[in-house]
Amino acid sequence: MNIELINICKIFQNELVLENINGSFEIHSIAVIGPSGGGKSTLLRIIGGLLAPDSGTLKIDGGKIEFNKKDLQKYRRNIGFVFQSKGLFEHLNAMENMLLPLVHAYHISKSEAIDISNRLFERFGLLDEKNKYPFQLSGGQQQRIAIARAVAIKPKLLLLDEPTSALDPEYTAEVLNMLGELQAEGLKTIIVTHEMGFAKNACEKVIFLADKRIVESGESAEIFKNPQSTELKIFLNKIL
Ligand code: ADP
Ligand code: MG
Secondary structure, eight states: OEEEEEEEEEEETTEEEEEEEEEEEEOSEEEEEOOTTSSHHHHHHHHTTSSOOSEEEEEETTEEOOOSHHHHHHHHTTEEEEOSSOOSOTTSOHHHHHHIIIIIISOOOHHHHHHHHHHHHHHTTOGGGTTOOGGGSOHHHHHHHHHHHHHHTOOSEEEEESTTTTSOHHHHHHHHHHHHHHHHTTOOEEEEOSOHHHHHHHOSEEEEEETTEEEEEEEHHHHHHSOOSHHHHHHHHHHO
């Protein structure tokens, strides 16, 4: 999958938040890193069709994404999302959380949806959790269920916005392991993360976004070994 960003700009309350974002990326697994407030979440939401840019063009495999309701509905069907936290419906148990999008948005029969969910629960060691409500689950379990739910629809692209940053450290590894496994088997992902080890070892490419623009991007091994810009050097020194 190729994603192309052409002069993307976004303004919030008269403030430029993304300034001429350009780049063409062959997506396997991309990590988006950078300081807080740099525009990472905004860019991810634009790529996912949740937010329209104020100017510029997003192309997927050469086709322009039109930011109107009808086209976006179709586009978003192929994209999975996982956010920092609070992604699960609190009043539904784990199984019901899985079934809701499959049955109501994707019109898969309930029995098939239950099968899909059970297979994912089993695969990721979540069978004992399937009747529990979010408040009965650890943060790590909640995020793994959110990821299972996002991949149950077989997305062409999975977008994750800091999926581990609200977790206690002991749960971070289990979530990242699950993601690494999914990536290794070919799931295309873009993840905003502060986990530099994961960006370096599990993601093929890195985009460093800071102060409204892509300062640097490239193969992850190269980015970490030979950061070019002063901004990235400073950022890595702070975080590593
Ligand atoms: P990051 O994810 O890198 O921390 P964000 O994309 O969340 O950065 O935010 C970039 C900038 O845009 C920040 O200054 C933030 O305050 C601002 N911003 C983000 N979303 C909104 C919004 N809905 N309304 C107004 N300002 C926003
Ligand atoms: Mg953010």
